[in-house]
Amino acid sequence: MKKILLILLLCTIAVVPFLGTFDYNTKGEPREAIVSLTMVESDNWIIPRNSVGEIAYKPPLFHWAIAAVSSINGKVTEFTSRIPSAVAFILLTVITYIFLRRRSDERTALFTSVLVFTAYELHRMGFNCRVDMLLTLFIVAAMYGLYRWYERGMKGIPWVAVLMMSLGTLTKGPIGALLPCLVTGVFLLLRKVNFFKALLWMMALGLLSLIIPACWYFAAYQQAGDEFVQLMMEENVGRMTNTMTYKVHEAPWFMNFAYILMSMAPWTLLGLISLRWLHYSSPKGIKWATIRENTSSWLRRVHPLTLYALTAVVVITLFFCIPECKRSVYLMPIYPFLSFLTAKYLLRMSQRHSCPFGIYAGFLSVFGIIIALLFIALKFVALPSSMFHGKNAFDSQEMVSNLSGDNSIVSWMIILLTLIACGLWWRWRRQHRGGQPALQAIIVMTLLLYLCFDAVLKPSILNAKSQKHIAQQIEALVPQGQGQLYEYIEKGIQAKGDPIHYYELNFYMGDRIDNFHLRKPQSGYLLIGDKDAELRMAEFQNEGYQFKLLYTSGQEPVLKQTLQLYQFWKL
16 A cells, blocks of 8 residues: 555656646647636536537536636636646556556556656556547556456446446547457457457447436437537548548558557567567468467467557557547556566566666666756757747747746756766766666656656647647737637638637637627727738728728747738628
8 A cells, every 4th residue: 555655756746846837839729728617608518509609519517627726716827727648647647557556566566656657658647638539547547447447357237347337438538448359358258258248238338328428428418419410420420431521640551569668668678678688589481270270379379458558559559550540648547557567578678688788788877967958958059049940930939939938946956867867877887787776776867857857848848839829919919808710710710620710819818709701790800811811801801891900929829820910890
């Protein structure tokens, strides 16, 4: 119990204090936060509409969680909107340790929890206001529950697993129930369970998990009717069958494997280095009978937990090779299981060879020292603006300015601690040449580098991309109650799906931006990009509109255009 509380405490300290240190800087986070904001303001907790009249694209559990947390301080903020993902991330790390500690040795369980916490994709999404981390928690928890049910002889109904699948479905749709049942069903077949028995069990558990979400789906249909049905079919059926009316995130099937390599960073690099010391023999010839015999023999002797983890990784990865839409977050449920397999491999390797761990630890220490020295150097060396070029020149200059201006005690403490720890590695290496000490040093340096990134680098880098200050400037020119704001985005008008809006600006201005194209208002204030203005302004004037320019974002682009604010009226 003490170790569980310690893991919980360390994860909380490493995550929660830094959730509100950086502003929204992509469309995804404010889009989800606006749903929760709309729920609270409209008192519609089923399927609210935002200021441009669109309904939410996903079920409401994640947004309910944000609203519940935000009710404590009475306002949806960056910090409160990221709490559900952070809690899910921390709980995923903890329950993985608990699950494995009872079925494996202590070292493997601890190391796996470290890998879960430091796998790049999971760590990144643990700090984001997106539904994917909460969905991952429920899917993985359901799979843990189904494996526990298998261990007990498949007796009774695994109600905890059913509840987790229900919550997963309420987070992002039926995929929350489909994946656990699919993985467990394949695993049961590999364990020689009767096909029809496995099929009927998985169908029954899947249907049970849909009872609670069905209540929301019915209520949402009552409110939004065919619009809701079309959206649900588009997002759930169309995405998997490649029949969506619009294309988004299209990529070839092998892109999923590139995502896995990137998402398991930094441990991917250690795994690749260790291949040099991996012993294997090349087959002299392929004989399918021998392959079948060896596979059958392996399935009989392999530990069920290892087989379950491998099944989860393979089945989920292949499942998401089917749709044309490929995103790294879709594969997030595999990473706790892949972390377990990776931990077993690296721990066994560390007992046989110390060289790959020494090489990798050296790389981490050099990387950490460089980052720390660059941070310190920026305090004393002013970089000329002439060295920043290209379309991202403004953002790059802002990042450097933010980093050079960060003189907080916390940032300096973390940077100096990282510098000292990475520097001490070389002294430690002379004293400890075994694999285990090197592995411990790797874990310490990895955690410190993540802390350095989350607490120091990320806020400075991401805040340079934020549009919060633009929203504040517009809010000062057009305060709440003075007039209605409208947007016109040509790409948003032309898009068949995945709508484009000024999500960041809209959130920071309290969801008050309406759609100029749909409303055709008599007066108000218009937000439009300079290229869109050049394309459409003459047409609007022919319709009787008069415009007065009030504001421009200058060199700082918004949706790749210079943002302009006009006051308008129609004659």
